[in-house]
Structure formats: C-alpha cells, structure tokens
Amino acid sequence: MPAPMEAAAREGQVGSTVAVVMVPFAAQSHLAQLLHLSLFLCSRPGFAVHYASTTTHVRQATSRLHPAWSSFAKDISFHELPIPPFRSPHPDPSGTKFPAHLQPLFDAFEHLRAPVGELLRSLSASSRRVVVIHDPLASFAADEAAAFPNAESYVFHCVPALFQISIARPSAALELSRDHGLTLPSLDGIMTEEFMAFAQRQWTPSRIAHAAGMLLNTCRALEGEFLDKIAREPDYCGKKLFAIGPLSPLPFVAGAVAERLVSSHECLNWLDKQPPASVVYVSFGTTTAMSSEEVKELAQGLLLSQQRFLWVLRDADRADIFAAEGNDDGQKMEMAAEWEEKVGERGMVVRGWAPQLDILTHQATGAFLSHCGWNSCAESLCLGVPMVAWPMHSDQPTNAALVVDYHGVAVAVRAGSEAVRSEAIAAAIRRVMVGEESEGVRRRARELGEAVRAAVAGGGASRAELDAFVALITR
Structure with a gap:
C-alpha cells in the first residue's frame, strides 16, 4: 500500500478533490468494513476520505482498529455527528439470539440523516465531486446525496451475495439450493420484527434507484455464481456491481x-x-x-x-x-x-x-x-x-x-x-x-x-474491480 498522503497536500487539492463519504451502519462489523475501505482509498491521490457516524461509533471504530494501521487512519477525516440520546441496556442471553438490546440505538440512528445532509452540503460546495458510499441500513444518505448535482451514491453490502439473494428473492434462493445441494436455513426468527421494520424503512425501492452502483464485500472465488445471479435481478439490472472483497485491511496494508x-x-x-x-x-x-x-x-x-x-x-x-x-x-x-x-x-x-x-x-x-x-x-x-x-x-x-x-x-x-x-x-x-x-x-x-x-492481490479479480471503481469515481 502506498504511503499515506500528508494533510498539507490534501489542502492544496480543495476544489479538484473527490470527496468520498463513508456512512456505515452503527454495528461493529459494518463500521469495520467501511473503515477498511477508507484505509485503502485514502492512499490514492485525488481523494479526501470522510468517515461519518455518531460520536460513539466513530470512537468505537477507531478504538478497535489494529495499531499497525493507525498511521494510515490519520489521513481519514472523521465526523462525529449528533443523534438523540439512546438507551444502552445489557444484552439478554435468555431472549432472542438477535441483539434486540440494540433497538434503541437503531431507532435513534435514523436521526443521523439531517447531519449527514449538512455534511454533504458543505463538501458539495468545496469538492469537484462527492461520492457517498453507504450501508443499506444507512440509505437515507442516498436521498441526501440525490439533492446535489455533483454527488452520487453507491450502496455497500457487508453481507455475502448469497444472503442478499436469500432475503430479497426467496424463490431464487430455493433454485440455488436445488442446483447446488445447499441446505439454506429458514429466515424465520433470524431478526426481530422491530429490526425488520427498521430495515424496510431504510432499504426502499426509491433508495435503490438512487444508487449509481453496488459494492460487495466478497469476491468471485467465494461467490462467483451468486454474484452473477444478483446482476440478473430486476432491482440491480443496469447497476454497476463491484465485488471488491474481502475488505480486511490485511492484504492492502500489512503485506x-x-x-x-x-x-x-x-x-x-x-x-x-x-x-x-x-x-x-x-x-x-x-x-x-x-x-x-x-x-x-x-x-x-x-x-x-x-x-x-x-x-x-x-x-x-x-x-x-x-x-x-x-x-x-x-x-x-x-x-x-x-x-x-x-x-x-x-x-x-x-x-x-x-x-x-x-x-x-x-x-x-x-x-x-x-x-x-x-x-x-x-x-x-x-x-x-x-x-x-x-x-x-x-x-x-x-x-x-x-x-x-x-x-x-x-x-x-x-x-x-x-x-x-x-x-x-x-x-x-x-x-x-x-x-x-x-x-x-x-x-x-x-x-x-x-x-x-490471489483475488485481493495486485492483478487479482477483486483488486481489478476495486481499481475499476476508483477509476469510475475519479473520472
């Protein structure tokens, strides 16, 4: 991975820089994956990488970043955005396996929309282009990006393609099960009704329509035919799909x-x-x-x-x-x-x-x-x-x-x-x-x-798709 850019060099690029804004969902695995993508992008010239979440979750993401990568993170602009106070109860091991104790956070998280909009407004005025990369569970960011003529949004899926097919197209999942001998589990009970309602409010057809493309934290070596299946789905036809994973920073940063x-x-x-x-x-x-x-x-x-x-x-x-x-x-x-x-x-x-x-x-x-x-x-x-x-x-x-x-x-x-x-x-x-x-x-x-x-190394399929995505947003 190339050496990080110095902050002074960034300041000289205001007006010509592409501002990339990461809007993760407020749970550890989601926070980590977009932080890992940020680490990679901030090494590329012409980018100003911004990572936006609640104060608590910016702190959570950075505090759990491996010490070996802390020097790379200094080139990321972290934005601690306000949301209403939320309860933080202890988990209940005797209840559902889904972390229902996080629901107060999920409900408060939706209030991040207005602060994200204000951030995008500021960056839109000072950047050549604003590229928003958001979790499906933070798709309000796509609505906010649509308000600015020099902004575009991409949805980042941090779950595998097979699960996306299973939850969005159960009939297609059954077909895959028959073809490949998969014993796909029932989706009953894997999430609470309250969380499903939250997810449905976020991932709506209008917000899917806003997306210029999709990034997936997987690769063809893991899910090639499932990626092909997603590309043929009606919601995604015509969208640019980039399988850029796995996005652990290990291949990119640690050598x-x-x-x-x-x-x-x-x-x-x-x-x-x-x-x-x-x-x-x-x-x-x-x-x-x-x-x-x-x-x-x-x-x-x-x-x-x-x-x-x-x-x-x-x-x-x-x-x-x-x-x-x-x-x-x-x-x-x-x-x-x-x-x-x-x-x-x-x-x-x-x-x-x-x-x-x-x-x-x-x-x-x-x-x-x-x-x-x-x-x-x-x-x-x-x-x-x-x-x-x-x-x-x-x-x-x-x-x-x-x-x-x-x-x-x-x-x-x-x-x-x-x-x-x-x-x-x-x-x-x-x-x-x-x-x-x-x-x-x-x-x-x-x-x-x-x-x-091999897929994430130089010349591999995932690295090629990540490079293609970089070329697209710096066009």
Whole structure:
C-alpha cells in the first residue's frame, strides 16, 4: 500500500478533490468494513476520505482498529455527528439470539440523516465531486446525496451475495439450493420484527434507484455464481456491481499474510508456545450473547474434544460500548475449578477484546469455531483456516451454509435449531482437527484461501474491480 498522503497536500487539492463519504451502519462489523475501505482509498491521490457516524461509533471504530494501521487512519477525516440520546441496556442471553438490546440505538440512528445532509452540503460546495458510499441500513444518505448535482451514491453490502439473494428473492434462493445441494436455513426468527421494520424503512425501492452502483464485500472465488445471479435481478439490472472483497485491511496494508502483525496481546504469547495448527480459536463476535447453559456446554465440549483452544468469552456489544454503567467486556461467569484443573495448560480464556487477525494468522491456529458473521468468515477463508460453524442470527445461518455445504471448508455444530450439546461440539471440533475428514476440510480451506488471497492481490479479480471503481469515481 502506498504511503499515506500528508494533510498539507490534501489542502492544496480543495476544489479538484473527490470527496468520498463513508456512512456505515452503527454495528461493529459494518463500521469495520467501511473503515477498511477508507484505509485503502485514502492512499490514492485525488481523494479526501470522510468517515461519518455518531460520536460513539466513530470512537468505537477507531478504538478497535489494529495499531499497525493507525498511521494510515490519520489521513481519514472523521465526523462525529449528533443523534438523540439512546438507551444502552445489557444484552439478554435468555431472549432472542438477535441483539434486540440494540433497538434503541437503531431507532435513534435514523436521526443521523439531517447531519449527514449538512455534511454533504458543505463538501458539495468545496469538492469537484462527492461520492457517498453507504450501508443499506444507512440509505437515507442516498436521498441526501440525490439533492446535489455533483454527488452520487453507491450502496455497500457487508453481507455475502448469497444472503442478499436469500432475503430479497426467496424463490431464487430455493433454485440455488436445488442446483447446488445447499441446505439454506429458514429466515424465520433470524431478526426481530422491530429490526425488520427498521430495515424496510431504510432499504426502499426509491433508495435503490438512487444508487449509481453496488459494492460487495466478497469476491468471485467465494461467490462467483451468486454474484452473477444478483446482476440478473430486476432491482440491480443496469447497476454497476463491484465485488471488491474481502475488505480486511490485511492484504492492502500489512503485506504478506504470513507475517505477524504488531500486537502485544497476552494470547499471542500463549500461542507462541503451542504446536503448529493445534489450537481451536473460539469467538462469537460482537453481537452474540450466550446463555449460561450454552457457555457450560461449550466449556464441556472443548474439554471433551481434547484439543488445545483459545476462547474469547465476552458479552455482546452494548449500543454504547463506552457507557459508564456496568462497563465491562467479559461475562461475569467463572469456570468451575474442576474444569480449569482438567484443562490445565491446554486452553486459554480471554475475557475482552482480542486481536482476531493476529490469532488467525498465527501458525498455531488450526481451526476457528465461529458464529459465522461475515467478517469472521471472510477473514478465516482468506487465511485458509477451516471453521466449525455455530451460527446464531441474521446472515450467520446462511453464511454457515456457504462455508459448510458449498465450499466444504467447515463442519456444522448443529443441524436446524436444536440446542447444542457438548458432545456435538466436541465431535465437530474433532472432525476438523483430527482424522481422515479433517485432511479434506483443511486442504479445501488452504486452496480456497490461496484463491481469495490471489483475488485481493495486485492483478487479482477483486483488486481489478476495486481499481475499476476508483477509476469510475475519479473520472
């Protein structure tokens, strides 16, 4: 990645600069993906990159950015925009798996429209062109961009193409299931009714019409035929589609994927002491709150598997992760002394934020037991790490079908919606880590990882589409 531009150079380009404005949705995976795209674009000449969200979520996105990339982020203009106060309750592990505790934030988030409009008005007056790249759940930005003659908007999808087809065109998804042996899950219960109403208010036909094109955080190596299917859908015919992923900054900023990134987290020191490909990394992302019963079954399953493990055990994010009341990352849940004694040095539990890319790139990591959020899937697949799939909500069950059924680089912990027991967890882990089946899963994961890394490298398909997008918006 080229060296970052200096701020002084930017000031000399006012009037000729293309202002690129990122408007992410206020959830960690959405925030991170558009920040990663910002990191790439701010290295290109002629751009002024702006990242606009609430005060809380700008702070969240930047505070969780890997230290290795902080120097690149200084060339991004961050805009902390006001919205009404919102409640930030703790997650409820006994309720729906979908993070319903974030609904007060979602309701307040819609009030970001007016501040975004004011920002675009200011940039429109001082820039040759304003390019708005927005999450589908922040599509009010498309309406605001349409008001200015030198502005255009692009929608950025941070979920895979297969999920977009499943939720927008169920009949097309059924056709894909028949053609490819996919066991696509039911969409019932993957989101709350309140969130679906919010999403429908955002992603309307008029806002789809405003979009000059679509950016997708996937690549042809992962979803080629699904991308072709989307391109033929009536809503998207005639739109410019760019498959530019996976958008982890690793390929663009860090260079060779085999190199350790700069991090001092204690878990990396523990990994250094483990044999190659011997550790199961366990993490359920930022929106999953596990019940005490699930934690108990997972703890016992890890023990029964007889494999080394690194387990990140933390609650789901609150709406404001910096809220003073009860501010903590880890669950208030202690493991039984008997369990800890049996595990001994074979396992490590991290209560708090962990450097996921550092862990996945570490030579000791042999598999990833995951909720199958798309960020986690994309990072694991890019790095050739096989997965154990335990999806919870939203796009995760569909993502699990993609990695288990379609690519064969993962093993599912459960089928359907039955409760997960420790024996099933242990069996799934062992299928990936040891035995004849594991050889095939690991080989396919390595091969897919090579294909994905080739796509994002110079001369690859994803890099070519990203370069084509840059050429389009700087025309």
